[in-house]
Structure formats: C-alpha cells, structure tokens
Amino acid sequence: MKFATLTETETAGKTVLLRVDFNSPIDPASNIILDDKRFREHAPTVQALSDAKCVVLTHQSRPGKKDFTTLEAHAARLERLIGRPVTYIDDIFGRCARGAVEEMEPGDVLMLENVRFSAEENLKMSGEDALGTHLVRNLATMADIYVNDAFGTAHRSQPTIVGLPRAMPAVAGLLMEKEIATLSRVFSGGPRPVTFILGGTKVDDSLDVAANVLSGGIADRVIAVGVVANVFFKAQGIRIGAPSEDLLSTLGYLSEVEKAKDILAKYGDRVILPETVAIRNGDSRDECPVTAIPDLPVLDCGLSSIGPLTDIIRESGTVVLNGPAGVFEDPLFATGTNEILRAASAAEFSVVGGGHTAAVIESMGIDQKFSHISTGGGACIEFLTGKTLPAIEALGESKARFW
Ligand SMILES: Nc1ncnc2c1ncn2[C@@H]1O[C@H](COP(=O)(O)OP(=O)(O)O)[C@@H](O)[C@H]1O
C-alpha cells in the first residue's frame, strides 16, 4: 500500500480524528436510521482505537435533502454497536467541540456534528485549497492523528477528505484498507462479459462512470435503470412525463441529458435500457411502454422488461451494480430492483455498492451470494474504473509528508 495504515500505527493515549461515512438511509419523519450496515462496518475501526481518545466525524446526506440531519441518532446507534458510551456534541470545530475534546480520556468516544453543516465541506476543491479552509485548519489542531475510514466518500474532493491528510499525519482505517484490498483483488481481471448496472439517483456520477467504462473497454455493456434511465430516455427524445421531469429538475440533472446523448452517440449499441416502465396511478402500479409515458411518476422498470434485462445479467461473467432500479421503499415498485439484484447475485464475479442497494440485498437475505458488497456506491464503481480516488491520493501524500 502506498499509504500508512492504522494497523501499523501506535495510537495509545493519542487524540485521533476518525472520519467515517455513517451516511445512511433515514426515515425523515422519525429520524430513525433504517439500515446500519455502514455502522457495523466501521465498528472494528472504532474498537481498534479503544486506547485512544476517539473523535468521530461523519456526514449525513447533503444540504437540501430531507435526510440532511443532526447526528444524535447516529451516536446512539454507534454506542449500541460498540457497547461503550458515545458522547454527541452539536458542534464541529467551535469552542464547545474543542472544549469537549480537551476533556477526553483514553477510551472515550466523541461524535461531532454532521460535518456537512459546515458549508466548506460541501465544496469540491483541491487538497491545497482545502488546507486553507476554516474547517481543516481548526480540525487539524484538535487531534494528533487523522484516520480516514470513509471509503464511501473516497471519491469526493472535499476538505475533510483531501485537506486533513495534508494538514496532519493521516492513515487509512481498517475499513478503508479492507475495501481497497478487496476491490483491487476483485477487479484485477474479472471474467467477461462485464456488465455495469447503474441505477439510483446520482445521475452525474453514473454517467461519468458509464462514459469511462465504455470508452476504456472495462465494461462490455451498461444497463441503466432508476433515475439514470430517465436521463437516457430524455436523451433519446422520449417524453418521461411531468413528475419525472420535475424530479430531474429538482435534482439539478437536466443538464446531464447532453452527456447522455454523447454516450449514446458513441456507444449506443452497448447501452441497454428498459423498454417498459412502471408508473404510479393513484394507489396502483400501471405498466406502459417507454414511448407512451403519461404525466405520472416513473418509479420502476416495467415487468416485461425485467426478463430481457435479467437474461443479459445472467449471461455476464462479471456484474458491477450500483443503485436500485426503482423506488424499492414502496413494495409496489420494488420488483425491478429485487429481480435485477437476484440475477446479479448469480454472476461468477458480482460487486455491488451503495447504501440503499446494500440495504435491499440484506433485507432479501442474499448478501452471501455476492463476491463483495462495498460500503461505497459511487466510490466503489469509480475505483473499479481504475481512477485513483481523491482520498487515496491524499493519504499517499500524507505518508510522503509526515511518516
Ligand atoms: N425512478 C426513480 N424515481 C425516483 N427515485 C428513484 C427511482 N429509482 C430509484 N430511486 C431512488 O434511488 C434512491 C437510492 O439512490 P442512490 O442513493 O443513488 O443509491 P445507493 O445508496 O445504493 O448508491 C432510493 O431512495 C430510490 O427510491
């Protein structure tokens, strides 16, 4: 490994700033955490720091989203999982947070507030620019060592990810190390054909990955489902109906249609889309061809499309999947997601990423059938395109600078 790791680092008695990714599906009405996979995956790293003063830092969601919230519930969930007290403080780097860190004893765990409450953390910037942020300058004075365990956020050039490792000695946590080692092994040449299945809502990330894996020959074909498919439909000149159009507008993805057109122009024969979709009509699920979508929300791929899509998936040697095929939270629109995941689980090599996707897999009880279920969605698929992720690059630079 080109970076230092927690495994090889002495932390006894030190103050450690631990960046995790506890960003999880949450019920916005009750603030209840619906899936704690990321907590379970990070727990060994927190336990490995039981002789240190462990200051935990994470984000939850993004500004503007319904599940962008405070972290009391996250601290309580971590406390339950590690069986030790976790103190939550509603501050990131102000006087309260700094005072609380100063009072810590070895073995204590303190969780700071949602780091994306600091506007700076929501900016994309270089490591050098991040060094100048208030966030990085202050956090770096609060601890001796920075441990980045947030593999799920490793693809973001945000201050805590790319700035902190340049401001202080940084190492990769146990989960970060495990994800990198496993994904490197899994993708050192998976059996062909290789199929990428891109769904969910993060259209910008998914289109970047589609362009990358199609142009580089990493994928033989890309199946688009979920909101990603809606953008491809629009790129083909298909009307997706006012509600789905509004959703794209709200998410800021209308400008992605041009990118989708470009992908279709270059690699159209290797991009596979559902030919029918499911729409919500009152309390029921209706089916329609993509050429006749009414002004009702498109929430899943159509039942008659599932067979052709799963046939292609079953013929694949390697399947890389990120993001659900529909609004699986509503059982009426979960069929596409469930059937596509079931087909993907049968591939010789199957790598899946994404918090929501992993949660569905666990609820279906098929998690053992996949080669690897990553805690990262975007991070996992970007890693598999061969890119050096910003977090990994920053950890490498920290090793050169501090260790
Ligand atoms: N057609 C659709 N319209 C609206 N939302 C969708 C659609 N398809 C999937 N979704 C939503 O995508 C969300 C998950 O997307 P994302 O965060 O990208 O996945 P992951 O966490 O697995 O990476 C789910 O909440 C699901 O309801």
Ligand SMILES: O=C(OP(=O)(O)O)[C@H](O)COP(=O)(O)O
């Ligand atoms: O959940 C995450 O990404 P993912 O949905 O791609 O797995 C990470 O916490 C990154 O969050 P972001 O995509 O809001 O930067």
